[in-house]
Amino acid sequence: MSHKKFSWMTLSFVLVLVLALTACGGGVAETEDVEPADVTEATEAPEATEAPLAEGDQVEVFSWWTGGGEAAGLEAMIEVFAVEYPDIEFVNAAVAGGAGTNARAVLATRLQAGDPPDSWQGHAGQELIGTYVAANQLEPLNFLYEQEGWLEVMPETLIPLISQDGNIYSVPVNIHRANVLWYNPAILEANGIAVPTTLDEWFAAMDVLQGTDVIPLALGEQWTVMHLYETVMLASLGPDAYNGLWDGTTAWDSAEVLAALEDFERILAYTNADSSSLTWQDAAQLVVNGDAAFNVMGDWAEGYFRELGMEPNVDYGWAAVPGTGGTFQFLSDSFVLPVSAPHRDASIAWLTTAGSRAGQEAFNPVKGSICARTDCDPALFGVYLQSAMDDWASNIVVGSLTHGVVANDSWKVEIDNALGVFLAERNIEGFQAALTAACSSSGPCP
Amino acid sequence: MSRLKNKDTITSIALVAPSILAVGIFVYGFIAWSMRVSFSAWKGLLPDYTWVGLKNYIELFSDPRFWIDIRNTITFTSVFVIGSILLGLFLAVLLDQNLPGENFFRSLFLFPMAISFIVTGVVWRWLMNPATGTRISGFNQLFDAIGLDFLINTWHTTPRWGIAAIALAAIWQMSGFTMALYLGGLRSVPDELREAARVDGATELQIYRHIVLPMLNPVTLSALIILGHISLKVFDLIIAIAGKQLPLDVPAIYMWQATFDGYFFGRGAAIAILLLLAVSLLIIPYIIYNIRNEADL
Numbered sequence: 240m241s242h243k244k245f246s247w248m249t250l251s252f253v254l255v256l257v258l259a260l261t262a263c264g265g266g267v268a269e270t271e272d273v274e275p276a277d278v279t280e281a282t283e284a285p286e287a288t289e290a291p292l293a294e295g296d297q298v299e300v301f302s303w304w305t306g307g308g309e310a311a312g313l314e315a316m317i318e319v320f321a322v323e324y325p326d327i328e329f330v331n332a333a334v335a336g337g338a339g340t341n342a343r344a345v346l347a348t349r350l351q352a353g354d355p356p357d358s359w360q361g362h363a364g365q366e367l368i369g370t371y372v373a374a375n376q377l378e379p380l381n382f383l384y385e386q387e388g389w390l391e392v393m394p395e396t397l398i399p400l401i402s403q404d405g406n407i408y409s410v411p412v413n414i415h416r417a418n419v420l421w422y423n424p425a426i427l428e429a430n431g432i433a434v435p436t437t438l439d440e441w442f443a444a445m446d447v448l449q450g451t452d453v454i455p456l457a458l459g460e461q462w463t464v465m466h467l468y469e470t471v472m473l474a475s476l477g478p479d480a481y482n483g484l485w486d487g488t489t490a491w492d493s494a495e496v497l498a499a500l501e502d503f504e505r506i507l508a509y510t511n512a513d514s515s516s517l518t519w520q521d522a523a524q525l526v527v528n529g530d531a532a533f534n535v536m537g538d539w540a541e542g543y544f545r546e547l548g549m550e551p552n553v554d555y556g557w558a559a560v561p562g563t564g565g566t567f568q569f570l571s572d573s574f575v576l577p578v579s580a581p582h583r584d585a586s587i588a589w590l591t592t593a594g595s596r597a598g599q600e601a602f603n604p605v606k607g608s609i610c611a612r613t614d615c616d617p618a619l620f621g622v623y624l625q626s627a628m629d630d631w632a633s634n635i636v637v638g639s640l641t642h643g644v645v646a647n648d649s650w651k652v653e654i655d656n657a658l659g660v661f662l663a664e665r666n667i668e669g670f671q672a673a674l675t676a677a678c679s680s681s682g683p684c685p
Numbered sequence: 686m687s688r689l690k691n692k693d694t695i696t697s698i699a700l701v702a703p704s705i706l707a708v709g710i711f712v713y714g715f716i717a718w719s720m721r722v723s724f725s726a727w728k729g730l731l732p733d734y735t736w737v738g739l740k741n742y743i744e745l746f747s748d749p750r751f752w753i754d755i756r757n758t759i760t761f762t763s764v765f766v767i768g769s770i771l772l773g774l775f776l777a778v779l780l781d782q783n784l785p786g787e788n789f790f791r792s793l794f795l796f797p798m799a800i801s802f803i804v805t806g807v808v809w810r811w812l813m814n815p816a817t818g819t820r821i822s823g824f825n826q827l828f829d830a831i832g833l834d835f836l837i838n839t840w841h842t843t844p845r846w847g848i849a850a851i852a853l854a855a856i857w858q859m860s861g862f863t864m865a866l867y868l869g870g871l872r873s874v875p876d877e878l879r880e881a882a883r884v885d886g887a888t889e890l891q892i893y894r895h896i897v898l899p900m901l902n903p904v905t906l907s908a909l910i911i912l913g914h915i916s917l918k919v920f921d922l923i924i925a926i927a928g929k930q931l932p933l934d935v936p937a938i939y940m941w942q943a944t945f946d947g948y949f950f951g952r953g954a955a956i957a958i959l960l961l962l963a964v965s966l967l968i969i970p971y972i973i974y975n976i977r978n979e980a981d982l
Contacts, residue, residue: 344945347730370948374730452818461930513815515842515930530820649728652947659931660749663844669749 297328298585300574302360303342305335308542312606316412319601320592327585332356350376355577357586362643363401363411363573365485369647371575372403378576379406383587389594392612396636400644401573409573410594413608416538416627417639418470418560418568421523424553426453426532434558438474438502441533441561445509448532455509457531459522462641464514465658467535468503469640474562475499478635485638485645487683491675500667527554535560537570537642541623542607551622559630567634570642571611646682653677716961723954730948741955751956754936757848761935762916764852765859769912770905772856773863778893780864781871791868794861802858806925809854813840813926841927848933851926855919863908870904871897910971914964936960 304313310333317329334342339360346359355376361367371377384390384407390398393411401409422434430448435441445455458464473481476489476499483489489496511531514522523540525531527549534540544555559566574593580586592598599610604619613632617625638644640651657673678684723742726735745751776794780787797805814823817837821829828836841850874897882892920937927933929942936956944953 340945347945350730351732370730376730460928513839513842515927515932516810516813516815516840649947649949652942652949655942656748656750656931659934660753663753663932664749673749 296326296582296585297330298358298582298589299330299332299356300358300360300589301332301334301342301346301356303334303339304360305333308606312413312602315601315605316592316598319595319598320589323592323595323597324585324588327588329589350374353579355579355581357580357582358574358576358589360572360574361409363409363571364638364644365647366643366651367409367573367575368403369649372408373647376577376579377408378578378580379408380410380576380590381405381407383410383576383590383594387591387594389612392596392614394613394631394636397569397611400569400636400638401571409575410590411571411573411611412593412599413572413603413606414611414627414631415570415608415642416567416630417466417570417642418473418563418566419536419538419540420558420560421526421534421536421540421544422556422558423526423529423532424556426529427556430532432532434556435561436558436564438471438562442505445533449509453529454511454525454531455533456506456511457517457522457525457534458507458510458514459517459519460515461655461659461662463519463522463536464507464662465655466537466639466641467506468658470535470560470563470568471503471506472496472499473566473568473637474560475502478566478637482637482645484678485682487678487685491678491684492671496674497667497671500671504665504667537639538623538627539607541621545607545621557623557626565634567630567636568639569631569636570639570644573611650677650681653681719954719957722950723958725951725954727950727954728948728952732950737951741951742959745952745955745959750931750934750939751936753931754934754939757933757935758917760846761848761852761855761919762913764849765855765916766909766912768852768856769860769863770908772860773908774867774901776860776864777867777871780868791865794864796861797858798862800858802855802919802922803925805854805858806922809851809857810926813850813854815839815842841933844932847927848923848935851923851933854926855916855922858922859912859915863912866904866908867901870901874900906971906974910967913967917960917963917967 302313304310313331313333317331320327320329334345342360346356349355350371361371367377389410397411398407401407401411420435426432426448427434427444430451430453432444432447433440435444448455458467472484476484476495480489480495484491484496511517511522511525517525519536519540520543522531523534523536523543524547526534527544527547538557541551541555541557544551549555558564574590576583576586576590594611596610596612596614599612600615600619603610603615607624609615609620609624609628609631613628615628617628620628640646640654643651646654654674654677657670657677660673661667661670675684721734724736724738725733726737726740727733780791780794812823814821814825815838816822817825821837824840825837828834839847841847843850878896879892882896887895918937919935920941923933923935923938929938937960940953940956940960943949943956
């Protein structure tokens with residue numbers, strides 16, 4: 240009898256636990272995307288997006304800058320804004336988590352409900368244009384560019400990449416470079432390798448390393464593979480044909496694209512087998528720790544190396560990804576003007592600060608990126624960023640795929656699917672066919 | 686009298702109505718809405734309810750990624766459900782031996798269940814680090830240190846079977862729960878039956894084989910259903926261990942990525958409906974079975 244009683248107690252205990260567990264499920268979703276970097280200073284930025292006081296002019300700016308150098312940079316820019324426009328209250332509507340995934344979902348909900356913030360952050364280029372311009376949510380900013388003289392201080396080749404049909408839709412505040420090859424100078428020296436400048440030199444260098452216990456090329460999880468993929472496409476095709484991929488003038492089923500994909504497949508053979516278990520930080524760290532010779536990552540890796548206490552040109556060196564010298568593959572965070580901004584004048588004031596030299600000089604040294612403007616003071620920046628500033632002012636500018644410049648989100652997800660299937664099955668014809676289909680279904684191809 | 690009874694009925698309906706209404710709108714209403722979206726061409730930020738029939742479903746079944754998802758789900762479910770049931774049963778039989786410290790071990794085995802899948806995922810991501818050589822860590826380092834080198838492996842980064850390694854983490858988390866279910870079942874086997882068998886000369890093994898295990902069948906069925914539907918919906922554990930990477934993709938991750946990263950609302954809704962169908966195939970027969978059983982009582 241007592242056994243029977245116990246069994247019912249156990250069962251009801253289990254049931255209660257099940258209920259508690261399901262209840263936890265809802266809470267989990269909130270925290271799962273919060274990366275360690277976001278947690279550090281997340282407490283400083285107000286998370287809520289409540290409408291504040293009714294009186295006075297205000298500007299509500301929506302972003303996913305809630306931690307680290309990003310949040311600190313935003314604070315610095317807000318200070319500049321407060322000096323220039325003391326009458327406008329700045330409302331920081333930042334949403335933490337998931338490198339912006341959470342924020343974009345919240346923004347989508349607010350836009351569908353007809354409650355847009357006064358301005359929001361987005362990756363410059365098609366990520367903004369394909370999503371928000373296509374849904375008629377953004378106002379062109381040509382008037383502001385002309386009024387503030389920004390066309391003279393930003394690279395000429397940048398403007399088409401952030402425009403659609405001649406209309407410019409966002410104000411870039413920072414610039415990162417995607418096509419950077421990081422290397423370990425000591426390993427290259429020990430193996431008698433010069434820094435490669437062409438794909439063939441790079442292959443030859445990695446052939447030398449293949450026999451040693453050094454990993455030739457450090458690679459991380461799937462998005463870093465896409466990052467490598469876009470830089471190899473650029474190296475193999477050159478800037479004109481690469482740009483043509485995104486406006487439909489380079490055919491995805493052409494022989495030159497196949498050749499580029501073969502280069503990419505060949506490069507994958509030099510990478511570490513455990514790539515899918517590494518974050519970009521883990522992969523970059525292999526280079527400075529002496530476990531790997533090369534790594535391809537955007538120049539935020541430089542900020543990470545500094546955090547680790549590494550010396551530029553001693554513990555790590557850099558060059559354009561072989562075959563992409565003279566080309567600056569960029570990505571950028573930018574701010575926009577919504578069609579139905581509740582406080583349009585205040586929003587334009589914010590964008591004016593965001594595009595101004597003072598605003599960008601406040602933001603970028605803290606964030607670890609360079610100004611979108613070419614007239615910022617180089618003395619504010621470190622040795623790597625100074626070299627990036629020189630290249631930004633002189634190189635041909637092309638856009639990054641992984642970071643939202645050249646393809647809209649739907650197209651990018653289709654390409655990511657094709658890439659993932661390729662990584663699993665290594666069928667290069669199937670990969671090219673899937674890329675061709677992706678351009679037809681979500682890109683400009685017929 | 687009858688007036689009073691009517692009043693009672695009205696009161697009770699009034700009391701239940703809010704929850705019925707809420708469930709109707711927030712569960713069944715949204716299921717219906719998702720179904721409508723899954724038949725639409727909605728792609729992009731703004732809703733587009735253009736009717737496209739089964740197009741989203743047909744496209745899914747010709748999408749190589751979705752087939753990888755199905756394959757992964759089958760592998761994960763098999764390893765996870767079978768592993769949890771076997772381990773749970775084993776632990777329950779151990780605890781049923783009336784040994785000292787039973788309470789302590791019962792709680793110990795149950796505790797993993799109180800942890801969220803995210804925490805489990807983060808910890809197992811460290812444990813299952815596939816690196817070797819100087820960067821070795823986690824299980825591989827342990828195996829290396831105690832001389833079991835042949836056990837060192839690539840865990841979740843193994844091509845094709847990596848998802849089974851993730852099922853190991855899920856087994857760790859849910860086998861305690863299965864143990865509790867079985868322990869309840871074992872304790873409900875009357876001592877008289879065991880004793881009668883002993884009197885007839887049955888060995889302990891025979892008692893388990895012919896008396897106890899058959900009486901645990903209903904528990905096994907419950908465990909199968911509960912674990913099975915958790916397994917079909919698995920999302921957070923994989924995100925915490927591997928992020929959004931295709932070799933370890935499952936339908937729930939594809940649904941999220943299609944909808945919120947790529948704005949393919951139609952496709953995302955189609956995956957949601959297919960997941961719902963898969964779970965219903967498991968749950969509905971079970972509910973019918975339970976209702977019939979209760980009617981018998």
